[in-house]
Amino acid sequence: MSAPTDTVQPLLQLQHVTISPKSTPSRLLVNDVSFTIEAGKTTCVVGESGSGKSLTALSVMGLLSQQLQLNTGKVLFNDHETGVQDISLLSEKALQKIRGAKIAMIFQEPMTSLNPVLTIGYQIGESLTTHLGLKNHALKNKIASLLEMVGIPPNRADSYPDELSGGQRQRVMIAMSIACEPRLLIADEPTTALDVTVQAQILKLLDDLKTRMNMGMLFITHDFGVVADIADNVVVMFRGEIVEAGAKQQVLNNPQHPYTKALLACVPDAEGKKDLKPIDYAWLPDRNLQSTGAAI
Amino acid sequence: MSEYILQAKHLTKTYTQRSGKFGFGKTLVKALNDVSINLRAGKTLAVVGESGSGKSTLARCLLQLQSIDSGEVIFAGKDLAKLNAEALRSMRKDLQMVFQDPFASLNPRMRIGDLVGEGLLIHGLGDAAERKNKVIAMLKRVGLTEADMQKYPHEFSGGQRQRIGIARALVLQPKVVVCDEPVSALDVSIQAQILLLLKELQQEMALSYIFISHDLRVVRHIADDIVVMHQGRVVELGKVADIYEQPQHAYTQSLLAAIPGKKVANG
Numbered sequence: 001m002s003a004p005t006d007t008v009q010p011l012l013q014l015q016h017v018t019i020s021p022k023s024t025p026s027r028l029l030v031n032d033v034s035f036t037i038e039a040g041k042t043t044c045v046v047g048e049s050g051s052g053k054s055l056t057a058l059s060v061m062g063l064l065s066q067q068l069q070l071n072t073g074k075v076l077f078n079d080h081e082t083g084v085q086d087i088s089l090l091s092e093k094a095l096q097k098i099r100g101a102k103i104a105m106i107f108q109e110p111m112t113s114l115n116p117v118l119t120i121g122y123q124i125g126e127s128l129t130t131h132l133g134l135k136n137h138a139l140k141n142k143i144a145s146l147l148e149m150v151g152i153p154p155n156r157a158d159s160y161p162d163e164l165s166g167g168q169r170q171r172v173m174i175a176m177s178i179a180c181e182p183r184l185l186i187a188d189e190p191t192t193a194l195d196v197t198v199q200a201q202i203l204k205l206l207d208d209l210k211t212r213m214n215m216g217m218l219f220i221t222h223d224f225g226v227v228a229d230i231a232d233n234v235v236v237m238f239r240g241e242i243v244e245a246g247a248k249q250q251v252l253n254n255p256q257h258p259y260t261k262a263l264l265a266c267v268p269d270a271e272g273k274k275d276l277k278p279i280d281y282a283w284l285p286d287r288n289l290q291s292t293g294a295a296i
Numbered sequence: 297m298s299e300y301i302l303q304a305k306h307l308t309k310t311y312t313q314r315s316g317k318f319g320f321g322k323t324l325v326k327a328l329n330d331v332s333i334n335l336r337a338g339k340t341l342a343v344v345g346e347s348g349s350g351k352s353t354l355a356r357c358l359l360q361l362q363s364i365d366s367g368e369v370i371f372a373g374k375d376l377a378k379l380n381a382e383a384l385r386s387m388r389k390d391l392q393m394v395f396q397d398p399f400a401s402l403n404p405r406m407r408i409g410d411l412v413g414e415g416l417l418i419h420g421l422g423d424a425a426e427r428k429n430k431v432i433a434m435l436k437r438v439g440l441t442e443a444d445m446q447k448y449p450h451e452f453s454g455g456q457r458q459r460i461g462i463a464r465a466l467v468l469q470p471k472v473v474v475c476d477e478p479v480s481a482l483d484v485s486i487q488a489q490i491l492l493l494l495k496e497l498q499q500e501m502a503l504s505y506i507f508i509s510h511d512l513r514v515v516r517h518i519a520d521d522i523v524v525m526h527q528g529r530v531v532e533l534g535k536v537a538d539i540y541e542q543p544q545h546a547y548t549q550s551l552l553a554a555i556p557g558k559k560v561a562n563g
Contacts, residue, residue: 048483048485048486049453049454049483165347165348166347195346195347195510196346196510196511196512196551196554196555196556197346197550197551197554198346199554199556200553200554200556203556222483222484222485223484223556223557224484224557225513225555225556225557226556226557227557228556228557229556229557262485263484263485266484266485266487266488267484267513267557268487268488268491268513268514268516268517269513269516270512270513270516270540270552270555271516271540272516272517272536272537272540276488276491276492276495276517277488278488278489278492279485279486279488279489
């Protein structure tokens with residue numbers, strides 16, 4: 001499966017990924033999704049709830065639930081050591097070596113993704129011990145420097161998650177995910193549950209880290225405002241399919257697909273110049289689908 | 297005086313927090329520190345601030361869902377804080393709330409018809425047939441159907457549930473509605489639908505809204521007046537257009553600067 005590592009080879013390539021429930025393989029939750037992520041760049045996947053954006057991200061990590069299956073498609077990950085390999089074919093054991101070390105993920109809900117009975121220092125240290133074998137003093141120092149990097153005083157390492165605010169918890173999640181300096185960071189709506197001021201800080205932090213560590217980032221969101229701040233490339237998903245993909249400037253300023261236009265039109269602006277507009281499904285050819293648009 | 301439908305004067309509310317080793321110590325947190333607001337009749341007053349700024353506490357204290365330590369809440373010439381339980385209950389007919397999380401605020405074991413009609417039942421408005429008609433009319437108004445009365449909350453999407461929450465609050469034909477982050481749990485694409493619905497209903501039913509939010513893009517579109525809260529205090533208040541153009545307080549400026557996607561504001 002391995003090919004010689006090439007510098008122009010992108011970091012991650014999804015090729016024709018299709019996901020469906022095991023019980024009804026004909027129902028395609030993600031249908032023929034292909035895109036690439038380059039090192040040091042951020043690709044934003046935008047779509048409404050149920051568009052398959054989170055499933056796409058989970059399939060990269062091999063974290064799809066038991067009821068779902070990856071029908072077809074390749075997830076090609078370009079690793080320094082092993083070259084390009086299709087990580088969807090790897091065994092659970094091989095995947096565990098990649099998860100956390102090479103590919104890391106930040107989950108949506110900082111409130112529920114941390115273990116409430118373990119200190120944040122322990123939780124950050126877990127992957128360091130597993131993947132890098134750090135212990136004792138070295139481990140403590142590394143945890144302290146990670147906390148500092150995300151803007152939390154290092155002496156908070158002995159705090160429990162409930163002693164931290166929502167923004168701080170999300171910072172802990174980020175510290176955990178970047179602990180092993182992954183090549184690829186997947187962020188699944190990392191700021192949706194947060195205040196705007198905190199959101200702005202977290203976005204800036206992620207952007208800085210991405211540049212400093214030359215990470216590729218797969219960023220999932222439903223807010224075009226966030227896309228404008230952080231993305232290099234944009235992928236718009238609708239009902240499991242990619243309807244439009246391209247560079248940020250092109251997608252935001254000159255959207256081609258009617259769904260992208262409709263989605264952009266319903267983002268309220270801060271100046272109040274633009275009228276509020278409900279999302280428009282009039283472009284859908286099927287009348288039945290139009291009326292159920294809000295229910296998906 | 298009649299310009300204002302609801303006034304809060306010098307509200308204070310203090311929470312006691314356990315602290316120190318084993319929680320033997322006590323810290324006092326001032327959730328509301330001398331907060332005064334005025335809601336103009338038929339208008340929308342937005343309360344903005346980050347989590348922990350006291351905006352949800354303010355909402356709950358206005359409706360007396362939580363007791364206040366001191367201050368007055370004047371509605372229809374009466375101080376709500378001084379009313380007894382019975383008088384307050386009948387007053388609540390005119391003061392309703394739309395909650396933040398449409399997934400947690402609807403009883404999963406009740407059918408939509410019962411959920412929406414519950415307020416009518418409690419306040420003894422009309423007989424069974426009248427109540428049913430009112431519920432149907434309200435459901436239709438918010439974009440649902442008569443058949444939905446028999447369904448349970450889990451059968452609906454987030455946006456639809458928030459419509460149910462709105463129907464539940466408005467079926468009593470209240471005068472003041474407190475909306476506590478009504479769209480923050482929804483997709484951006486659904487937000488606009490709900491906001492437009494709230495705006496239309498405000499026109500039709502002559503409602504006054506108190507709109508709690510941390511999303512300044514949303515507030516710009518729905519509010520007439522704005523109150524900015526920070527650490528339990530009101531740091532700035534005024535007309536929306538004025539504050540957005542010339543924010544005076546440093547905290548307001550930082551909130552406005554944090555709005556995502558300024559670069560595509562005209563997109």
